[in-house]
Amino acid sequence: MLVKLLLFAALFALLSIAALYSYGRFAERSLGAPGTALPVAADATLLDRVLAPQLAQRPQQSGTALIDDNLEAFALRALSAREAGRSIDLQYYIWHNDVTGRLLVRELLRAADRGVRVRVMLDDINARGQDAAILALDSHPLIEVRIFNPGRNRDGIWRRAVEMALRAVSLNRRMHNKAWIVDGRVAIVGGRNIGDEYFDAAEQVNFQDADLLLVGPAVQQASDIFDRFWNSRAVIPIRALHVGKNADAPEAVQLHAVRARLAALGGEVGASPYLQKLTDTGQLQAHLDGRLRLHWSGQVQVVSDPPEKAAPVAGLQRSEHWLMHSLLPLLTQAHEEALLTSPYFVPGAALSTLLGDKVAVGVKVSVLTNSLAATDVALVHAGYARYREVLLGGGVDLFELKTLHRKRISLTGSSRASLHTKAMVVDHARGFVGSFNLDPRSAQLNTEMGVVFHDPALAADLRTLFLRSTASDTSYRLFLDDGALRWSDATEEPAKVWTHDPEAGVWRRALVSLMRWLPIESQL
Template identity: 55%
Template sequence: MRRIMIWMGWAVLAVVLLVASGLLLADHLTPRASGAASTTLPLQAAQTPIDRELAPYLATRPGQTAATLLHDGLDAFAVRAASARIAGRSLDLQYYMWHDDLVGHLLAREVYAAAERGVRVRLLIDDINTKGLDPALLALDAHPNIEVRLYNPFRNRSGVWRLLEMVQRFFSVNHRMHNKAWIVDGRLAVVGGRNIGDEYFDASSRVNFRDLDMLLAGPAVADASGIFDAFWNSSAAVPIAALNPQTPQALHALAARLASDSALPGARDYLRRVAASPSAQRLVNHELSAHWSASIVVASDPPLKFRSSDRDSWLQHRLIAHLDGAHREVLLISPYFVPGTNGTATLVGLAHAGAQVGVITNSLAANDVPAVHSGYERYRRKLLEGGVHLFEIRRNGPKPNQGLFGSSGASLHTKAFVIDGERGFVGSFNIDPRSANLNTEMGVLFADAGLAQDLRQEYLRLAAPALSYQVRRAPDGSLQWLDRSSQPPRVLDHEPDAGWWLRATTRVMSWLPIESQL
């Protein structure tokens, strides 16, 4: 026993020394940005098909941005694929995750085809989820018209050394780029909550996310391009070629793989579903009406948020200012909802002041990160006591294999709010400490009654009995979940659709001091 204690002591000391060296040498351990600076290519009146179509269209409403909400996954895929096909100048793509799956391959194929036509492609991906993707990313980077950079990357690309680096640089690698943007020719932008992967585009055979993007054309696209340039040229963005040797011969193999993948039965079936979607085709054919407004901006955290003490430049500060100005109604959608003491007080204060305050988040069974749910449940009772209405998304589809810290089973991924039926936000920002303090986030802020009405309708759709449980307090103060899909409504006295072990472990996690990491 004594020998075991000695070995445990040495192990703890080794970890402490490893982390301490990371704190002392962080600037030297972090890979250096070595890419040449570049910026968004200037707009032209008629250089590309998008220029020729949009320039006259936008000229009819100078100073205004056209915006359309993309609720449906097939629509969201169609817009990205179709815009890449008609791109003639540039594709600037910024994502937290790009999966090695059907949708990831189909959209990579569109990006590669655009580069083959001479389109300049800049692809910026957060490095936390790129393990195993280096061969494909390096192959893309080998194309003369494609450059790939990784945000806050690991120096060690695989194996135990990558794990050791994660421990050593814990405090620096804990800061991630959660931004999502698809920018075409500097004319069109898709900004919102979707990463690139099957579950975000209704292509998964298991469980698909309910998510939301906004398609933009007009002055607000320049905001998105400016944000992209700031991240691309920051010291946190490192060319992948500087981290791993290039293998140009792999480009041809990747191109062949992407072409063959698109001919597989699963790909053909998915593309047929996209083609058969009336709303997707209306989007592709520019037949959907957009909301026009001069009060639409794309905003983001600074690229080096983790080194900035000026919180006024953080996205959180702008979102709080919007909430503070609420009078009648505040409707929030956040899959990961950990409001904290201050956030809870703000929402309860708004309810006490007479505003209708509602929140939609994931139920425990639907949450892909139960540890986050443990942070949420600490505040659930206080929110209900304070007059806040809570709705929890029902688990959608078969139960996935769910661990304590993640699975593929979340059914809600939308991050948005609408205030007083007049203004709102759609983006990547969760109402939790990680979005507030650790990750960089971005999204669209707007003040337009038409967009607000569309977003309010999405809130009401998600809060409807078919999709959500309503949480309420019982007469004895305990919590109840109301299943309004049956008549009469069924009352549940514990977390619905979740087994006792998951409920118990989540409760235990709620006692741990991990909220700052959620």
């Protein structure tokens, strides 16, 4: 039996090596033509004319605004695309084919129709199954779509499953970046993907999330990151994945069908606030011309993991350039306070010790994450749960988001909330907003992106968001009672104390208890 297992393992290893080699050769043949961001001009587009005078007065500074309202996050993306006159570059982990996702696609198509160059980069793990629609968009002469670390087998469950198994060491590495860049003048970088749950339009669960609106030199930094990914060996044009395959219909017919579905969308969503927001063209300009406050600072930097982080060969993964090395100094150099928000929080032994050490020298450390009832990934919560007592014992203040039943802004009632914000605020002055979770997957496997800043005004906005999110009506506060884990709900008088994960059913709690024993922390 042992001999058979060893033979099987050897055969599988050889097949995996062959699959990785074959894919590498395919990728070399399939790379797209090099491309770069289009240069900005003084007054060629509306965004040029609005922003150029302000930026001329602050040549070394970037303007930032915290976007924590989900409807505003949708509107700023849609309206900036509507005002685009030169280029739109987009980089996303998830783009759902739902109401808000289709509304934003409609804006991209309209922009391309009036002469705007559109480049879209998607991670393959969530793009599969949408190839027909993506190919239709890609057929537009001014739209190009490329896929990060794609599987070659686009059809057939079994063939895809075999490829995923043989290329697991590579396909397990995903592009988690989120960036929306228009005319090289405006960028939105943060935690939101594209989909109803990120814009308060989902029926079941909506995410509490945050982005930063950027103008100035930080936009060029975001564009440089986009171009590095766009021209990397990890990114393949969607067209190259379908060479030699017969399409079900001519591309012109497919694009016409996409246009027809998008045209009918207005009737489907009727008088929804999402369409109403698209009539408020002054909202974007209110941010950009100073009517809504932009914070200006010369210490704003857009940072990202390199695309090579997804390479299957360890020698190509230069970890000294990874994003975590930009974030760790925020924590190690904290002197007074560190406020951490991470929906998927698996600190591991090293970070747990670091946070406890900071508390020991007088730093107030607070962490906000999802409760078991609020999380959308129970397996990650199992990885986090084993560190709660360690963190509390080290003096860390720990908060878990409640499942808030709040009125939705769309048409069909209320929904639960789940935390999706990834942010840090340190010493009332420095911080981070982006896609990076404090977990092993963000640190070691996925590529991540975000904004590191030193700006007391922006830090104050982010700190206010943290305090609001950890208030008693929003979150549970965890504590130890003679070594036993407890949850406090101070909205009641006296405060209600839970002895198990609040609002989570017995089966969900039992499942997470079992998951805690799985040796898979490095994958969480």
